[in-house]
Amino acid sequence: MDVSELIEKIYTSYFYLFLSIGKKNYTLEDDVVKDMIQETFIKIWKNKHAIKAKSEAGVRNFALSVFRNTCISHLRKPKFFPEKDINDQDQGGSLEDNIEDKRSNPLSEILLIEETRLQEAAIKQLPPKYRIPVKLSLEGMKRKDIAKKLGLKEISIRNLKYSGLKKYEKIMNTLDPLRKN
Amino acid sequence: MDTKLKNEIEDIFTGKATVEQAQKSLSHITENDLKKLFPQVKLTQLLNEYKRRNNFTPPPLPHISQKERELIWQKIISEPAPFYNRIFECLKEKLTGFFASFLDVPFIKYGLAATIVILVALPTIFLFSRYQSYNYIGPKGKNGRLQASLEFAIVGPKGKLSRPDQTITEENPLAFRVSAQAKGFCSLFVIYEDQVDKGIADKFLSKGIHDLKVGYTLTGNRGLNTLVMLFADAPISIEKKEKQKLIFGLVHNNVSSITIRKNVISITYQKIEIK
Numbered sequence: 001m002d003v004s005e006l007i008e009k010i011y012t013s014y015f016y017l018f019l020s021i022g023k024k025n026y027t028l029e030d031d032v033v034k035d036m037i038q039e040t041f042i043k044i045w046k047n048k049h050a051i052k053a054k055s056e057a058g059v060r061n062f063a064l065s066v067f068r069n070t071c072i073s074h075l076r077k078p079k080f081f082p083e084k085d086i087n088d089q090d091q092g093g094s095l096e097d098n099i100e101d102k103r104s105n106p107l108s109e110i111l112l113i114e115e116t117r118l119q120e121a122a123i124k125q126l127p128p129k130y131r132i133p134v135k136l137s138l139e140g141m142k143r144k145d146i147a148k149k150l151g152l153k154e155i156s157i158r159n160l161k162y163s164g165l166k167k168y169e170k171i172m173n174t175l176d177p178l179r180k181n
Numbered sequence: 182m183d184t185k186l187k188n189e190i191e192d193i194f195t196g197k198a199t200v201e202q203a204q205k206s207l208s209h210i211t212e213n214d215l216k217k218l219f220p221q222v223k224l225t226q227l228l229n230e231y232k233r234r235n236n237f238t239p240p241p242l243p244h245i246s247q248k249e250r251e252l253i254w255q256k257i258i259s260e261p262a263p264f265y266n267r268i269f270e271c272l273k274e275k276l277t278g279f280f281a282s283f284l285d286v287p288f289i290k291y292g293l294a295a296t297i298v299i300l301v302a303l304p305t306i307f308l309f310s311r312y313q314s315y316n317y318i319g320p321k322g323k324n325g326r327l328q329a330s331l332e333f334a335i336v337g338p339k340g341k342l343s344r345p346d347q348t349i350t351e352e353n354p355l356a357f358r359v360s361a362q363a364k365g366f367c368s369l370f371v372i373y374e375d376q377v378d379k380g381i382a383d384k385f386l387s388k389g390i391h392d393l394k395v396g397y398t399l400t401g402n403r404g405l406n407t408l409v410m411l412f413a414d415a416p417i418s419i420e421k422k423e424k425q426k427l428i429f430g431l432v433h434n435n436v437s438s439i440t441i442r443k444n445v446i447s448i449t450y451q452k453i454e455i456k
Contacts, residue, residue, distance in 0.1 A: 008254070013212070015250055016242060024240035034245070034253065041257040048262075049270050061208045106228050107212045110193065113235050114203045121200040176204050 003048045006059045011041055014060060017108040018067055024112065025119050026071040027140025036074060040067040064111070065176055072169045075137060076162055122171040130164030137161050186210065187218045194227040196234055 001009070015037065022033030043066055044051070053059050123135050136146045143161065147154040189206035192198040198206065219227065231237075262270070 011254055011257070012250070015245070019242055019245070020240050023242065030243040038253050038256060041254075042260045045257050046260060046262045046266060049266055049273065055209075056211050057207075057209050060211075061204075105212055106224055107210065107215050109228065109232065109237070109239075111207060112239075113231065113237050114193070114200070114207060116237075117200050117235070118204065175201055 001056075003051050003054075003059065004045075006056055007041065007044055007048060007063070009056060010060050010063050014063075014108060014111075017111055018063075020108070020112050021064075021067065021115050022071060025115055026075060026138060028071065028074070032074065036067065036070050040070045043070070061176075064115070065173065068115075068172060069169060072165055072172075076165045118172060118175055121175055122168055125171045125175075126164060126167055130160055130167060133157055133160040134164040134168050137165070183218065186214070190215070190218060191227070194231045196231075 018037045018040070019033055022028045022036055023030075028036065040063060044063055051059060051062060053062055119138070123131060123138075126134060132150060133146055136149070137143075141149075143154055143157050146152075146161075147157045150157070152160075186206070186209060189198065189202070190210065193203045193206060215224065261267075
C-alpha cells in the first residue's frame with residue numbers, strides 16, 4: 001500500500017477519531033473541526049512524499065500530530081469575531097449522536113483516551129502561570145470569562161493564552177515520541 | 182514481537198504505562214492487530230475497565246454523512262501540491278520504476294553497486310590523498326603562513342648541538358635545529374656560489390622543535406658564501422624555477438629571513454664563514 005492509499009485509509013477509518021479529538025480535547029465547533037480535519041489532510045496530502053512512515057499506524061500517528069498542531073494553531077490565532085458561547089452551539093442531530101455505530105472502535109477509543117492523558121500530562125508540565133488559562137481555553141471558555149474568573153485583565157489572558165499554547169504545543173510534541181514521523 | 186506488543190497494550194489497559202510509553206506502543210498498532218492480540222470478549226472487558234478508570238465519556242459527535250466525508254476528501258486530493266513536490270514525486274516514481282525493472286538482472290545489480298562504490302570511493306581516496314599531500318608545514322600554519330625557522334649548529338662529541346653561532350669547521354658534521362609550527366615536510370639545501378648544491382634533508386616533521394643531524398660536512402669545495410637554507414615544501418603555487426630564483430635572489434640580497442605565502446613560508450639562512 002503506498003502513502004496515498006494509506007492517507008486515504010486513515011481518513012476514512014479515523015475520521016471520527018479526529019472529530020472526537022477536536023470536539024473533546026479542543027472544544028471546537030463542528031464546522032471548525034471539519035475544517036481542521038480538511039486542513040490537516042491537505043497538509044499531509046501536499047507533503048506526502050516527505051512522509052517517512054510506511055505503515056498504517058505510522059501514518060496515523062503522523063496525521064494525529066499534524067491535526068493536534070493544526071488545532072492548537074487555530075486556538076492561538078487572534079479572534080476578530082466575537083467568540084461563540086459553547087452553550088449556544090447547535091446540538092442538533094442528537095438522535096444520531098447517541099447511536100453507537102461504526103464511528104467508534106476499540107482502537108479509536110484507546111487513542112482518544114491516550115490523547116486526553118497526553119493533554120493532561122502536557123498541561124501539568126506547563127509553568128504554573130500558564131496552566132489555568134491554557135486549560136480553560138482548551139475547555140472552550142471565552143477569554144472574557146477566564147479573565148473574570150482569574151481576576152485578570154482580558155489582554156493579559158490573551159497573552160498568557162498565546163504563549164501558553166505555544167509552550168503547550170512544544171510539550172505535546174516532546175511527549176509524543178513519534179513526532180519524528 | 183506479538184507478546185511484547187500484547188504486554189505493552191495490556192500495560193495501557195491496566196494503567197501501568199506512562200503517557201510516553203502508551204504513545205510509543207500505540208504507534209505500532211492497527212485495529213486488526215488489536216483484534217488478533219485479544220479475543221473479542223477479553224478486549225471488551227479490558228476496554229470497559231480502562232474506560233471506567235479514565236472516566237471516559239464519548240463526546241457528542243455530529244453526524245457527518247458518507248457523502249459529506251467524500252466531498253471533504255475530494256477537496257483534499259484536488260489541492261495541487263507545490264510544484265517542487267510534484268517534480269520530486271514524478272522523479273521518484275520514474276526512478277523507482279526504472280530501478281525496479283533494472284535491478285532484476287543480477288549482473289546489472291552488482292555492476293551498479295560496484296559502480297556506485299567506485300564513484301564514491303575513488304573521489305574519496307583522491308581527495309584524501311590530496312589532503313595528505315597538502316599536509317605540509319605551510320597550509321597548516323596559522324594565518325596561512327608556513328612558519329618554520331632554522332638554526333645552524335655543530336654536533337658536539339656527545340651528539341648534542343652546540344651553540345648556533347659557533348664557527349663551523351669544514352670537518353664538523355652539520356646539524357640543523359628546525360622549529361616547525363605545523364607538521365609537514367622539510368627540505369634543506371646547501372647553496373654554494375649561487376647554485377643549489379645538494380639537498381641534504383627531506384623529512385616529515387611534526388609540530389615542534391627538531392634537530393636534524395644530517396651528517397653533512399663542508400669539507401672540500403665549500404668556502405665562503407656557502408649558504409644552507411631551510412626550504413619547507415608546500416603545495417606548489419610557484420614554479421620550481423621561480424623558487425630557485427627566489428632563493429638566488431635571497432643570496433644576492435643577503436636577506437636573513439623572508440616569508441612567502443602558500444609556497445615557502447619562511448626561509449631563514451645564515452652565511453657560514455669557514456675558518
